[in-house]
Amino acid sequence: MRIHLTSVFVDDQAKALHFYTDVLGFVKKHDVPVGEARWLTVVSPEDPGGTELLLEPSGHPAVRPYKDALVQDGIPAASFAVDDVRAEFDRLRALGVHFTQEPLEMGRVTTAVFDDTCGNLIQIVHSA
Numbered sequence: 001m002r003i004h005l006t007s008v009f010v011d012d013q014a015k016a017l018h019f020y021t022d023v024l025g026f027v028k029k030h031d032v033p034v035g036e037a038r039w040l041t042v043v044s045p046e047d048p049g050g051t052e053l054l055l056e057p058s059g060h061p062a063v064r065p066y067k068d069a070l071v072q073d074g075i076p077a078a079s080f081a082v083d084d085v086r087a088e089f090d091r092l093r094a095l096g097v098h099f100t101q102e103p104l105e106m107g108r109v110t111t112a113v114f115d116d117t118c119g120n121l122i123q124i125v126h127s128a
Contacts, residue, residue, distance in 0.1 A: 005041070007054035008077050009063045010118035013040050016055040019117050023095050024080075026053065053078070058119060067119045074100065076113055076123035085110040085126045 010016035017040060020026045026042035029052055037059070041052040058064065070077055082088045085103045089112045093099060100121060101113035108128040116122045 003051050005052045005054055006078070007056040008116070008118075008120050008122075009058040009067055010055045010116075010120070011058050012118060013038055013055055013057060016040075016116070016118045017042070020053070020055065023092070023097065055118075071119070071121055074113070074121065077120040079123040079125050082124045082126055085112050085124055088112075088124055 008016075017028065017031075020042050021028055025045065027045045027048065028040070029043045029048070030039055030041040032039040037057040040055045042055065043050060043052050058067065067077070089099065089103050092114060097114050099112055099114045101111065101123075103110055103112045109125060110128075111123055111125045113121050113123045
């Protein structure tokens, strides 16, 4: 068994697609109209056949309180592995990404947390 698909709830799918591809560097895998929304997934360019991230519309009534509570408590909705948290922090910050937690070393793990502009906090992490 392996993880095939996971998702983040986004306030605006077009805005999310721009951020997750043009800023973070993922690539679009699926973009299928589903009524007023889309089945919209991105993948890592390093593993195009790997786990897909669904940019899920935030339309369900339970989503807003859930997302608001996570953000208020500083809890990331997702965590992405990177080779160098400091380098990725510098790259993303130069692109205007707002970080809520600068790189933090905790033993063998380094993390940083940013706002994805679509209602979520996202963590980047590297384990030595």
